[in-house]
Amino acid sequence: MKKWIYANALATLLTVAGLSVPVMAGSEDVVLEDAWSRASIGVNRPGAAYMTVRNTGDEAVTLTGLATPLAMMPEIHETTTNAEGVSSMAPAGEITIAPRESVALEPGGLHAMLMRLQEPMREGESFPLTLMFSDGGELTVEVPILGIAARGPED
Incomplete structure (x- = not known):
């Protein structure tokens, strides 16, 4: 428990300072990298x-859900494109991440969909996003809000 508190405190401090570092879960098996969002x-x-x-x-670890005070209905969604080139989006359900593997939540694929926003997402601000796992563990990361046309965490 202490390691989780220290890892999250350090990550929050470094995020506020504008530095990008991985954030570790209490189990020290899950690392979140390059979190970002658009206004x-x-x-x-x-x-x-x-x-x-x-x-x-x-x-393997299984991501089961999301929580944030910013949105009443945060979910993992997936965008897919069929053979005719038509894209659609739907809830992805649970996401299992194999040992020593990673899953990218990125535009055009899996992503954290934040429905029923409680306030606008303003460039330069940030919000907490909690990822929940099947073992009961939770990991909260502070997500910076970039410009509306941002294409990645470096924008």
Whole structure:
């Protein structure tokens, strides 16, 4: 428990300082890297958050849900494109990450969909996003909000 508190405190301090470092879960098997989001147009349309979720352990981990005070309905969604080139988006359900593998939450694929925003996502601000895992563990990361046209965490 102490390692989790220290890892999250350090990550929060470094995020506030503008530095990018991985954040470790209490199990020290899950690392979140390069979290980011885009500014929203008001609250009538959903927002999204992106990052890499890396499993550094020797056993699979399963991401089961999300929570944030910013949105009443945060979910993992997946965008797919069919043979005719038509894209659609739907809830992805649970995401299992194999040992020593990672899953990218990125535009055009899996992503954290933030529905029913409680306030606009404003460039330069940030919000906490909690990832919940099947073993009961939770990992919270502070997600910076970039410009509306951002294409990645470096923008």
